[in-house]
Amino acid sequence: MNKFTLGMIGLGTMGRNLLLNMADNDFKVTGYDKDPKMLQKLEEDGKAHNLKGFASLEDFIRSLELPRRVMLLVPAGQIVDSVIKELVPLLDKGDMIIDSGNSHFTDTSRRATELSEEGIHFFGMGISGGEEGARFGPSMMPGGDKTAYNAVKPILEAVSAKVNGDPCVAYIGPGAAGHFVKMVHNGIEYSMMQILAETYDLLKNGAGYNNDQIYGLFEKWNNGRLKSFLLEVTRDIFKVKDEKTGGYLLDLIKDEAKSKGTGKWTSQVSMDLQLPIPTINESVSSRDLSKFKALRVALSNALPHKRIEITDKKTFEVQLEQALYFAMITSYAQGLHLLEQASKEFKYELNLKEISQIWRGGCIIRAELLEDIYQAYSKQAGLPHLYSDSGIQQQLEEIIPATRAIVISAIQNGIAVPCYASALTYFDSLRTDKSPLNLTQAQRDFFGAHTFERIDEEGIFHADWNSNNL
Ligand SMILES: NC(=O)C1=CN([C@@H]2O[C@H](COP(=O)(O)OP(=O)(O)OC[C@H]3O[C@@H](n4cnc5c(N)ncnc54)[C@H](OP(=O)(O)O)[C@@H]3O)[C@@H](O)[C@H]2O)C=CC1
Numbered sequence: 452m453n454k455f456t457l458g459m460i461g462l463g464t465m466g467r468n469l470l471l472n473m474a475d476n477d478f479k480v481t482g483y484d485k486d487p488k489m490l491q492k493l494e495e496d497g498k499a500h501n502l503k504g505f506a507s508l509e510d511f512i513r514s515l516e517l518p519r520r521v522m523l524l525v526p527a528g529q530i531v532d533s534v535i536k537e538l539v540p541l542l543d544k545g546d547m548i549i550d551s552g553n554s555h556f557t558d559t560s561r562r563a564t565e566l567s568e569e570g571i572h573f574f575g576m577g578i579s580g581g582e583e584g585a586r587f588g589p590s591m592m593p594g595g596d597k598t599a600y601n602a603v604k605p606i607l608e609a610v611s612a613k614v615n616g617d618p619c620v621a622y623i624g625p626g627a628a629g630h631f632v633k634m635v636h637n638g639i640e641y642s643m644m645q646i647l648a649e650t651y652d653l654l655k656n657g658a659g660y661n662n663d664q665i666y667g668l669f670e671k672w673n674n675g676r677l678k679s680f681l682l683e684v685t686r687d688i689f690k691v692k693d694e695k696t697g698g699y700l701l702d703l704i705k706d707e708a709k710s711k712g713t714g715k716w717t718s719q720v721s722m723d724l725q726l727p728i729p730t731i732n733e734s735v736s737s738r739d740l741s742k743f744k745a746l747r748v749a750l751s752n753a754l755p756h757k758r759i760e761i762t763d764k765k766t767f768e769v770q771l772e773q774a775l776y777f778a779m780i781t782s783y784a785q786g787l788h789l790l791e792q793a794s795k796e797f798k799y800e801l802n803l804k805e806i807s808q809i810w811r812g813g814c815i816i817r818a819e820l821l822e823d824i825y826q827a828y829s830k831q832a833g834l835p836h837l838y839s840d841s842g843i844q845q846q847l848e849e850i851i852p853a854t855r856a857i858v859i860s861a862i863q864n865g866i867a868v869p870c871y872a873s874a875l876t877y878f879d880s881l882r883t884d885k886s887p888l889n890l891t892q893a894q895r896d897f898f899g900a901h902t903f904e905r906i907d908e909e910g911i912f913h914a915d916w917n918s919n920n921l
């Protein structure tokens with residue numbers, strides 16, 4: 452029997468579609484899943500390619516050419532460890548395992564170390580684009596063992612999304628760099644989604660737009676500089692009707708958001724690295740806050756407020772487009788700043804130009820704006836922050852006044868805009884040459900003798916605050 456080039460474990464949404472994509476690109480691939488229904492579905496969908504699925508892990512492993520390339524697309528966490536445990540006794544030295552799920556980067560580091568002791572190459576790869584992306588061209592972020600990467604590079608490049616002919620996949624860096632970058636991608640994704648939710652709230656509850664009007668506005672914006680995958684799918688949501696009731700499906704969805712953890716992990720790491728990403732943090736908190744439905748309902752009854760309708764809708768639309776653009780720039784800026792810091796801390800050797808390039812196509816956060824970001828990092832590899840680029844600065848000058856107007860109007864009208872407000876405050880904090888944190892240092896020294904530095908003299912100082920000129 453001719454052996455298979457790559458085997459996929461986990462034939463759910465992502466695994467099945469990525470495997471079909473590989474088969475479309477003439478790679479001889481196979482799959483394994485514990486669930487017989489998944490195997491049947493793979494064979495039905497893959498009839499044209501004679502795609503084979505195995506119900507026995509042993510047969511699946513025997514069917515692969517040496518050295519074996521095994522890709523995992525199973526749920527992240529404990530399941531990945533149990534699949535690896537089952538796999539290892541069946542593999543030989545030199546074989547490789549590619550974990551393409553949303554694994555936590557610290558799990559990836561641990562697994563790489565454990566598997567290298569067994570002589571097995573392991574690398575973690577983030578993949579983005581959802582079902583459609585996996586099937587027709589995702590963005591992929593592989594990191595870790597370069598031998599293993601080189602062995603699958605031609606497959607990954609062939610199946611990835613392409614922008615101007617360039618594949619949306621590149622070697623990200625050593626260790627768990629691939630999974631780290633995918634995690635931050637998801638943090639940016641959470642932020643962009645929350646900003647769009649706040650925009651919806653402003654339009655619906657602030658300015659009284661109906662779903663059709665919001666669809667029209669998003670359609671108009673998506674034809675301009677805001678063009679992005681998330682704006683496009685959000686626009687389409689406003690059109691979808693419920694089969695049962697005939698009403699808008701969106702209006703029937705409970706307002707409590709779930710999450711699988713990648714946004715939270717991004718916020719947790721940012722705190723550990725002391726690299727602030729407040730807008731991403733707010734998007735994580737907004738999902739968590741939404742879960743207190745009963746409390747929200749009780750408080751809205753106990754503390755009702757009247758929302759004032761925004762009447763100058765024309766000006767409001769123009770300003771909102773600018774504010775939305777600003778908040779999107781800031782979401783990327785915070786994520787990229789975190790990557791810069793993590794690269795130093797974890798020695799990931801991240802190339803932000805290349806990362807913005809592979810995010811331009813295939814992934815959930817793909818957007819026209821990434822072209823400007825890519826240009827910014829192409830001009831200056833060590834750009835300290837996205838706001839430091841002169842092209843971005845010109846855009847900021849134009850859009851900040853409108854952002855202020857939108858945030859003020861939201862606050863006056865009692866509409867919660869945590870991401871918009873935090874993005875603006877982040878901007879104001881970052882471009883402040885003199886922060887008020889000299890006072891924080893004085894307070895710390897006053898009550899705890901924690902010392903401070905002076906602006907007129909080198910060294911570490913402590914003052915006797917109680918006896919000084921009171
Ligand atoms: N869905 C998405 O849009 C994206 C998902 N991801 C990530 O990709 C990974 C896979 O996600 P997705 O495809 O959506 O998940 P699914 O749940 O759709 O598919 C996972 C598949 O793995 C199977 N499985 C579970 N345990 C085992 C095992 N021990 N051996 C073999 N097969 C097993 C599951 O079977 P069963 O159902 O019977 O348990 C299921 O068929 C996750 O880490 C996810 O976070 C990344 C990007 C986008």
Ligand SMILES: O=C(CO)[C@H](O)[C@H](O)COP(=O)(O)O
Nearest residue numbers: 579580709710711712713815
């Ligand atoms: O990885 C993805 C896309 O890039 C997934 O869509 C993402 O994991 C969804 O996350 P959550 O369920 O937490 O909203």
